[in-house]
Amino acid sequence: MQKIDLFFFYRQTFLIIAQKLSGFGRALYFFADVCSLGLKGKIRLSELMKQIYEQGMQSVVVVALTSAATGIVLALQGYMMLERFGAKEKVASLVALSLVRELSPVFTSLIFSGKAGARVTAELGAMSVNNQITATKVMGVDPLEFLVLPRMLACVLVLPILVVFSQVIGIMGGYLVAVFQADIPGSFYIHQTLRSINYVDFLSGFIKTFFFAILIGWVCCYQGYYTKGGSIGVGHYTTRAVAFAYIFVVLSNTVLTKIILTFWG
């Protein structure tokens, strides 16, 4: 009896692992297919432009608000703390480095997953359950080229721009606190900011952003493309895509941070 149960347990575990692995394999395949289309230059510019505009416009306001608030809070907290050590003029460096290296890439990516990513999954998902993706194939058009590639590429192009935008807005938020609350001269603040960020800081934030963008585009397009189960399915796959995107961004951030710090200190 015991033996049979154990056998059953192993078998189930094996089946579940096999299923997850094959799902991952399919996702890799999907990604490779889309990338190879991109490398072959099968890019539809008008579709791409539309996606860039929609994804960017959709996230820009929330990113601006969040970044401004983050910059303000960072400056307020940093200024309080640094003043105890008599180093309040360092607040500019604190704000700039935190935003550029860490906060802007991560926060913006999370917001982007929840807005643009969810939109991509829901759109592709609705098309999938309404047979529009099948219809595309039947009309002799590659749905990966027509529907997926523009969306994925737009993610990779839009997110870095949003991150730079977020960095600038965040620093402006810090500037307001410095000037109106901490009595630090504006020109000094800006000078300090520019001096403290070197290209390594900027680049490390940028590399992360690029990775996040690929992950978000991949996960959200993949989940949308393979959505099943009618309108319920669309809801299900969309929340799943966003949850995956969050987890991937947060986890890959720790790994990437460790790697970048190891090589660049």
Next chain:
Amino acid sequence: MIKISHLYKSLNRELVLKDIDLTINDSEIWVILGQSGVGKSVLLQHMIGLFHPDQGAIEINGLRLDHLTAQQWLDLRRTMGYLFQEGALYDFMTVFENVAFPLQEHTALSVLEIKAKAENILQLVGLEGVERKYPAQLSGGMRKRVALARAVILDSKILFCDEPTSGLDPILSRDISNLIRDISRHFRTTTVIASHDIANAFRIADKVAILKDGQVVAQGTPQEVRASQNDFVREFIH
């Protein structure tokens, strides 16, 4: 000509299609009848390569579908139209853009020629003045018409229609069925319709096939099928 021989297909370990044999000649209108879930859509989707047979073969114009190269598939698909049950129109495109899409993809026509052709075909399916609307703004019957226009705009030689009348009232069902017949005659297409709308099927079909439990239990002209002695067929059509 579409020739299906000894086609078997299982889905989820269940035998859906058993030993299907059909020969569909050029310019004929075939209606495949059967109860819901009997495998009509699956059979239709085999003919456009969305499913592959477990056993048996499908030939279109002498080409076996499982031997086609990617390029041959592309060429073949340009000669086929498929009317999906729910239309499957792109909802981010207007009616005009939907209908013009195959032309833009597969022909080198100029913008003006595309416009003329799309307007012409919309007129043919009885839709005028809705070019700028989006599919979500149309009724179910209008969406079917748009989808039909899109399916035949490349002068398709073969037209597949999955449940063209489901979800429509009897008068609209009749109109759409007549429209499909007229379009088929007009373009001289070979037309295969999956349906459970018996009255319209017998009115417009050149040939009828009746499926039961994944098998063809009767096929032939409407008169031949009406005269069938098979118990199921008699019960089904009367």
